[in-house]
Amino acid sequence: MLEPISPFYGLAGGFLIGIAAALLLVFSGRIAGVSGLAAAAAKIADRGPPWLQAVSFIVGLPLGALIVSSLVRTPHIQVTSSLPLLIAAGLLVGFGTRLGNGCTSGHGVCGVARLSPRSIAATATFMLLGFATVFVVRHLVGGGA
Amino acid sequence: MRQLLPGLLIGLVFGAGLALSDMINPARVLAFLDVAGHWDPTLAYVMAGALVPSAIGYWLSRRMKRPVLEREFRIPQNRTVEPQLLAGAAIFGIGWGLAGFCPGPGIAALGFRLWQPWLFVFAMLGGMVVHRFYKNSQRGAA
Numbered sequence: 068m069l070e071p072i073s074p075f076y077g078l079a080g081g082f083l084i085g086i087a088a089a090l091l092l093v094f095s096g097r098i099a100g101v102s103g104l105a106a107a108a109a110k111i112a113d114r115g116p117p118w119l120q121a122v123s124f125i126v127g128l129p130l131g132a133l134i135v136s137s138l139v140r141t142p143h144i145q146v147t148s149s150l151p152l153l154i155a156a157g158l159l160v161g162f163g164t165r166l167g168n169g170c171t172s173g174h175g176v177c178g179v180a181r182l183s184p185r186s187i188a189a190t191a192t193f194m195l196l197g198f199a200t201v202f203v204v205r206h207l208v209g210g211g212a
Numbered sequence: 213m214r215q216l217l218p219g220l221l222i223g224l225v226f227g228a229g230l231a232l233s234d235m236i237n238p239a240r241v242l243a244f245l246d247v248a249g250h251w252d253p254t255l256a257y258v259m260a261g262a263l264v265p266s267a268i269g270y271w272l273s274r275r276m277k278r279p280v281l282e283r284e285f286r287i288p289q290n291r292t293v294e295p296q297l298l299a300g301a302a303i304f305g306i307g308w309g310l311a312g313f314c315p316g317p318g319i320a321a322l323g324f325r326l327w328q329p330w331l332f333v334f335a336m337l338g339g340m341v342v343h344r345f346y347k348n349s350q351r352g353a354a
Contacts, residue, residue, distance in 0.1 A: 080233020089269020127223020161339020167300020
């Protein structure tokens, strides 16, 4: 089962994420949207950040996570989803973030902070659908699993 | 170097934040989304912690003529909430709720010797490719 963690980790981790978003904006003039950066790194997007910046950012993500894991706190990554569910989730996340121009970072962290109406609407929408999906999967289909 | 070093360092900080906050753990994210179950507030703390420096960064950028390393800011100016934006966000929300992964945590989890994040990220790239075909077909039809 999932053990509760101190709010400190959430606040401090969130602070680092926000610092990263602020740094990318102030230094490179861009919004730190991971879906857009991933698409640019994989050369799927025809607009967006420069390829080298996107690739180095994407490579930095797991490296940063590994550094924290060895120095501060080793995360326990619990994936309970089955193989077909992971594929379906990935396809929907990939398609949806491109159609909706962003994800939790670009809309949620960057867009909401600059009070963009589009990002606020998008964040409210994906949050709502996230709540609804978990409710359906866990409480209607899964029988409370 | 103008692109590589800032990209890498900022990615490092971002990934460190995802691991420190445990957002890298889909079970933590799903527990936040599970309002009718054993609800976990961590994601709300992460958002609160992130919005403050992010807003300060935006405030700073508004007072700068250009970013430190580039010629101009590239901040989306579109303020219209169109159906396509909401449809995309809704599809993303369903995928997020299915497995508890969004793009950042999925990629940040690639270094932990688990196959699931790799499968998720490859499927996500697949979804992005499907969108590209979809967009091109729309363009062709119009």
